[in-house]
Amino acid sequence: MVEVGLWGALIPLAGNQPRVQVEARDIRELLRKLVEAHPGLQEPFDEGVAVVIDGTVYRDDWSRTLPDGAEVFVMRRLAGG
Amino acid sequence: MGFDPSYQDRKFNAVGTRPKRPDGIDKVTGRARYGADFNMPGQLVARVLRSPHAHARITSIDTSRAEALKGVKAVVTAADMPDLTGGKRSAFAILSNCMARDKVFYDGHAVAAVAAIDARTARAALKLIDVTYDVLPHVVDVDAAMAADAPLLHDNVFTRGVDPRPETSSNVAARSEFGHGDVAAGFAAAEVVVERTYKTEQTHQGYIEPHACVASVNPDGTAELWVCTQGHFVFRQTCADLLGMDVSKLRVTSSEIGGGFGGKTHVWAEPVALALSRKAGRPVKLVMSRDEVFRASGPTSATSIDVRIGATSDGRITAADATLRYSSGPWADAWAETGAMTSFACYDLENVRTVGLEVLVNRPKSAAYRAPSAPMAAFAVESAVDELATRLGMDPVEFRIRNAASEGTRSSYGPVYGPIGIGPTLEAAQAHAHMQAPLGENQGRGMACGFWFNFGGQTCTDLNVNADGTVTLAVGTVDVGGARASLSLVAAEELGIAYDRVKAVVADTATLGYNDMTDGSRGTFSSSMATISAARNAIRVMRERAAMTWGIPVEDVVWEDGHARARTPGQGNQSLSIKDIAAKSGNTGGPIAGHSELVADGAGVSFATHICDVEVDPETGATRVVRYTVIQDAGKAVHPDYVEGQYQGGAAQGIGWALNEEYIYGADGRLQNPGFLDYRVPVCSDLPMIDTQILEIPNPNHPYGVRGVGETSIVPPLAAVANAVSNAAGVRLAHIPMSPPRILAALDQKG
Numbered sequence: 029m030v031e032v033g034l035w036g037a038l039i040p041l042a043g044n045q046p047r048v049q050v051e052a053r054d055i056r057e058l059l060r061k062l063v064e065a066h067p068g069l070q071e072p073f074d075e076g077v078a079v080v081i082d083g084t085v086y087r088d089d090w091s092r093t094l095p096d097g098a099e100v101f102v103m104r105r106l107a108g109g
Numbered sequence: 110m111g112f113d114p115s116y117q118d119r120k121f122n123a124v125g126t127r128p129k130r131p132d133g134i135d136k137v138t139g140r141a142r143y144g145a146d147f148n149m150p151g152q153l154v155a156r157v158l159r160s161p162h163a164h165a166r167i168t169s170i171d172t173s174r175a176e177a178l179k180g181v182k183a184v185v186t187a188a189d190m191p192d193l194t195g196g197k198r199s200a201f202a203i204l205s206n207c208m209a210r211d212k213v214f215y216d217g218h219a220v221a222a223v224a225a226i227d228a229r230t231a232r233a234a235l236k237l238i239d240v241t242y243d244v245l246p247h248v249v250d251v252d253a254a255m256a257a258d259a260p261l262l263h264d265n266v267f268t269r270g271v272d273p274r275p276e277t278s279s280n281v282a283a284r285s286e287f288g289h290g291d292v293a294a295g296f297a298a299a300e301v302v303v304e305r306t307y308k309t310e311q312t313h314q315g316y317i318e319p320h321a322c323v324a325s326v327n328p329d330g331t332a333e334l335w336v337c338t339q340g341h342f343v344f345r346q347t348c349a350d351l352l353g354m355d356v357s358k359l360r361v362t363s364s365e366i367g368g369g370f371g372g373k374t375h376v377w378a379e380p381v382a383l384a385l386s387r388k389a390g391r392p393v394k395l396v397m398s399r400d401e402v403f404r405a406s407g408p409t410s411a412t413s414i415d416v417r418i419g420a421t422s423d424g425r426i427t428a429a430d431a432t433l434r435y436s437s438g439p440w441a442d443a444w445a446e447t448g449a450m451t452s453f454a455c456y457d458l459e460n461v462r463t464v465g466l467e468v469l470v471n472r473p474k475s476a477a478y479r480a481p482s483a484p485m486a487a488f489a490v491e492s493a494v495d496e497l498a499t500r501l502g503m504d505p506v507e508f509r510i511r512n513a514a515s516e517g518t519r520s521s522y523g524p525v526y527g528p529i530g531i532g533p534t535l536e537a538a539q540a541h542a543h544m545q546a547p548l549g550e551n552q553g554r555g556m557a558c559g560f561w562f563n564f565g566g567q568t569c570t571d572l573n574v575n576a577d578g579t580v581t582l583a584v585g586t587v588d589v590g591g592a593r594a595s596l597s598l599v600a601a602e603e604l605g606i607a608y609d610r611v612k613a614v615v616a617d618t619a620t621l622g623y624n625d626m627t628d629g630s631r632g633t634f635s636s637s638m639a640t641i642s643a644a645r646n647a648i649r650v651m652r653e654r655a656a657m658t659w660g661i662p663v664e665d666v667v668w669e670d671g672h673a674r675a676r677t678p679g680q681g682n683q684s685l686s687i688k689d690i691a692a693k694s695g696n697t698g699g700p701i702a703g704h705s706e707l708v709a710d711g712a713g714v715s716f717a718t719h720i721c722d723v724e725v726d727p728e729t730g731a732t733r734v735v736r737y738t739v740i741q742d743a744g745k746a747v748h749p750d751y752v753e754g755q756y757q758g759g760a761a762q763g764i765g766w767a768l769n770e771e772y773i774y775g776a777d778g779r780l781q782n783p784g785f786l787d788y789r790v791p792v793c794s795d796l797p798m799i800d801t802q803i804l805e806i807p808n809p810n811h812p813y814g815v816r817g818v819g820e821t822s823i824v825p826p827l828a829a830v831a832n833a834v835s836n837a838a839g840v841r842l843a844h845i846p847m848s849p850p851r852i853l854a855a856l857d858q859k860g
Binding site for chain 2: 035036037039040044083086087088089092101103107108109
């Protein structure tokens with residue numbers, strides 16, 4: 029079980045919870061279970077999402093595992109210049 | 110992907126040296142082919158008809174007179190580009206921006222386009238297109254657009270991110286909020302509070318090369334596009350999606366690029382050129398004029414930002430709050446959200462809140478501009494931080510060090526930081542001779558910090574060992590700042606051969622697997638990782654060939670200094686150079702190559718600290734930058750010249766943004782200064798030598814420790830220059846650009 033922080037725009041879509049508990053081994057499972065619990069998250073996830081694990085941003089590597097006690101945060105997939 | 114990207118401490122031979130760039134001679138002799146330098150037999154010339162109105166409903170378009178003109182081969186409007194976006198909001202915004210549908214949303218918005226046998230005929234045809242408009246009220250100012258009685262761009266926009274959903278539509282497309290702690294309690298504990306509103310005007314990336322492409326669609330549905338872009342694979346995908354083409358049938362080749370800075374990560378006219386070619390059945394060349402680049406490509410947001418910061422008298426920040434309003438153009442994006450995330454990212458804050466508001470205005474669709482959204486947020490926050498330090502009687506560097514984020518800090522945008530480099534850049538600034546240098550009359554010094562995320566992404570690279578032992582490296586990330594030199598150094602390092610034995614090229618979309626574009630400071634970070642991986646795969650093949658030659662197990666062959674060497678007892682000191690192995694490759698299994706496809710995640714966040722001295726003329730309000738220093742962590746500088754070039758270029762662009770550059774709209778909503786004469790970017794004579802200090806704190810997620818360096822350098826300059834000008838003038842400047850009239854007005858107000 030990991031505690032996951034959500035970026036501001038997601039909080040109203042997740043029952044106004046800034047942090048949620050999810051049982052997930054990797055990013056792929058995390059995102060799937062978040063949408064199962066809160067279907068409203070599907071649209072912002074489709075627009076682009078990134079997951080931060082212990083301070084490192086992962087935008088594409090959905091196989092990345094979530095270590096026990098990891099600091100996990102879901103944020104928008106941002107654009108660079 | 111079978112590749113371990115972890116940092117490996119090693120001694121470098123090639124990496125860290127400064128050889129000449131392989132594209133240098135072509136560029137200085139005029140042989141380099143930019144977007145407008147490509148031509149095809151039988152090509153037509155395209156011209157675009159653009160809206161003269163800031164906001165209007167299109168009631169009719171009649172193209173019949175233009176189509177009847179001799180020499181006109183095709184005319185397209187939105188009717189030729191049907192909506193295939195399937196309800197995807199961002200894709201529909203791109204389509205609507207490339208060609209207006211029922212409404213025009215800004216001065217310069219494309220309405221129709223013509224392909225003709227020459228430019229003269231195409232221009233004449235534009236005059237024969239009859240468009241009738243129902244002109245609507247417009248709004249261009251970010252604050253005015255939020256007023257209750259402001260003209261609405263869309264009647265179906267209800268602010269997202271607000272619960273419950275608003276019952277009335279507005280120009281505020283979205284709201285986002287970040288932060289933690291108890292901000293009210295933090296301000297209650299503060300002994301000094303600074304509060305101010307800041308504004309920044311809209312600026313353009315100012316790349317020297319306008320957008321240009323040649324599109325050729327064949328009758329069988331296959332097509333080619335030669336284009337100036339930061340990401341030809343992304344352009345291929347976007348154009349194919351918008352026009353209903355199979356991705357595999359569209360081959361995109363990127364030209365040399367005369368600057369992009371984010372503005373060439375978006376399509377503007379390329380889908381239109383393809384639509385024209387499809388209709389005409391001939392190649393079509395479309396080159397935007399400078400006027401069109403300003404009016405109808407994507408500048409950055411104009412902003413209006415409220416900042417409030419409180420601290421105790423011993424210099425510890427107790428609370429920070431900011432509301433950031435960013436103009437987005439006619440369609441929603443995440444520019445304010447990004448500003449809200451970056452604004453306080455440099456600091457370790459117990460109580461912080463930021464709110465971002467995306468505001469729709471009748472201006473061009475806002476686009477990425479080098480660390481998009483961060484410079485404006487940093488301007489507001491770093492100005493307030495500086496003012497707070499002054500109020501506390503503290504040295505501005507010491508105040509920042511006392512409050513700087515470090516490993517374990519919960520960032521203002523949510524995640525907890527791993528190892529980060531803000532502290533070392535501040536400490537280097539504190540120790541830098543620039544901070545102690547004397548100032549003259551009317552001179553002032555300012556400093557500021559900046560943050561940017563940095564990204565990696567999907568990357569695919571091929572490394573081919575040629576029969577003579579030279580190496581061709583094919584990469585899919587466009588070279589915007591010396592990447593071919595840097596990646597050649599990486600290949601040379603890994604293979605153990607000389608730099609000039611490697612030739613790096615940017616391959617087209619039919620040659621390599623998908624690559625994300627060159628944005629997010631990712632070009633060298635990502636493609637060097639893929640190059641290392643590809644080189645190691647090629648080395649494995651060459652060890653196998655040597656083992657075959659000697660009849661020994663491959664495990665007994667090592668690769669050292671560009672040679673395969675036998676390590677089996679009794680084999681003596683046998684070795685084969687890469688040249689030897691390549692020469693025999695036809696008899697040992699065929700061509701030798703290394704391939705890599707990977708996701709380069711783990712770029713790591715980036716910080717910089719800048720120091721600036723200016724001299725303000727109290728008679729004219731003109732500002733001269735007299736000294737400038739950039740300090741930034743590169744992880745490992747692969748080619749230090751181009752790392753320094755990125756630092757200097759970001760500072761130069763930021764200085765222009767801070768002092769001169771500004772979109773100026775008339776009361777009619779039309780852009781008044783769409784040219785480099787009236788929109789003045791800094792030239793060499795406006796700038797001092799920009800000194801750089803490269804810090805090398807290895808990135809744990811890259812084999813050589815590399816970090817992206819392209820963007821962070823534009824984050825601090827607006828604030829560093831503003832702090833310097835404010836110190837020189839003796840009055841706080843809170844409106845960018847600090848052009849002479851604004852500085853004179855501030856001096857007058859001061860008395």
